[in-house]
Amino acid sequence: MGQQMKSRLEVTGIYLILAIVFVVIFYPLIWTVGMSLNEGSSLYSSSIIPENFSLEHYMWLFSSESNYLTWYKNSLIVSTFTAAGSVILTSLVAYAFSRYEFVGRKNGLYVFLLLQMFPVMMAMVALYIFLNMIGMLDTLSGLILIYLGGQIPFNAWLVKGYFDTIPRELDQAARIDGAGHLRVFFSIMLPLAKPILAVVALFNFMMPMFDFLLPSIVLSSEAKYTLAVGLFNFINDQFANNFTRFAAGSVLVAVPIAAIYLFLQRYLISGLTAGGSKG
Template identity: 40%
Template sequence: MTSYQPLPRKHSRSSTVVVTSILYLVLAITVLIVLYPVAFTISAAFTETNSLAATSIVPWPSKPSLYQFQRLLTPSDQMVPGTNNVRGTNYVVWYRNTLKIAVMNTLLTLAVCVTSGYIFSRFRFKFRKPLMASMIVLQMFPSFIGMIATYVILWRINGLNSHWGLVLVYATGSVPYSSWLMKGYFDTVSRNIDEAARVDGASPFVTYVRIIIPMAKPMIMFLALTSFTGPWMDFIFPRLILRSDDKKTLAVGLFELINGRANDNFTMFAAGALLVAVPFAILFMAGQKMMLQSLAGDGVKE
């Protein structure tokens, strides 16, 4: 019977160094692929000229300038400071419209989907399973399939070219997925907590508001972030519903800056895209901290 002969430690160390070097190389390439477009966008945003031909492969402007930001933040009825024939844009108006729509959509989605998820999780009533199954079926179809029906409904209720009509489309479209998401999370919360609250004299509404919702803060924060970011990225429905320039969102407004052969506002488009990322960065940093605090603080010891 032969005994086990381990490999020499020298070979083991050399193989570990090779594997580690390969992993670092793959990680460096991945970081470069992810960060290079961001760096190129930042470089284009701080370029004084309008055309992307003035930018180089190296993401660093030769003469950094805030000219593109000045053009964006100057109202359309005024001239850009330091110029005679260059007018500003409605970027501030588009930004305000998108922020308002995102906040309204977040509040409405949270109010409807968190409550419906709790109801589906805790209560048993007639047609409960058919309703849940129908939401799954509705989620399987892409949203643009019902664009014509959505347009006709909004036309009938005078919701065209209005922000509340767009919020209604976003909120109703997110009900199936978000309700199932919250239901799945509430299913993981022990029902003993509800029963203990009822023994102490709390009503179902008080139990839901003061006990269950604080325990669901991580998932509620995730749902709030996804509901807030949706309107910033969407282009199809705002393009379909909104008509006047003072009602447009950032996606539609920025697209029109570069739409057409005569438009060469690509560097201004980069500056506008860079400013769009500001609320995302703030919210994700604040949300991450809150989610970690909620996960660390919540729980029941048995």
């Protein structure tokens, strides 16, 4: 009887924790969706369940009065190039550290580990000056360059751990058959590393879509804004009170993220678990 009561208490505790997590995660999301469907623009007059459902804010975002589509395009450009570039750069760097012995290899890995402890924002002044010197300040290409450079330390460790789980016998067998280094990389390593590369692609696609601080420092022209910076102006400008439009724009940000996640979901779990198994 005591054991049965203990099991019930454990199950009750688990469900209680899940309920709290559900409220913490989904309550703000439900409020955002509800606010985006409210009429008017005030935050305080909005309700989680609108009395009169309205799509006027979504329609306004796609009208000629709004720059929302331009900001969306800019975000997609930055996210797509960052994700693709990260997969290419990270896989090459991780392959070198996983498969080759060279002077400075061990110290290089320690440097990558150390760099993970410092956020990119700590070097923002230096990066700002650097972009200004090379004429890439207030450009999407400059923003992409910073994202690509900042992701290498963490992702290289992640992908290297996955590459280390791939048997070296496969490399040796391919070289016996006459395959070179690049052939081994493209024909053996990359196909087997699809799960971890999917993780890298998803994480690096999401980051520019949600990031506000870095684009707000690098970009100054409204036509170059990404979504986070553009949407912030809905509620930041003097006399601005466009919280419902802000909510509608925020809801639409999730569309490409959800599409990429659904496309890559079969790789994500195995990629995350295997990538951290060896270092």
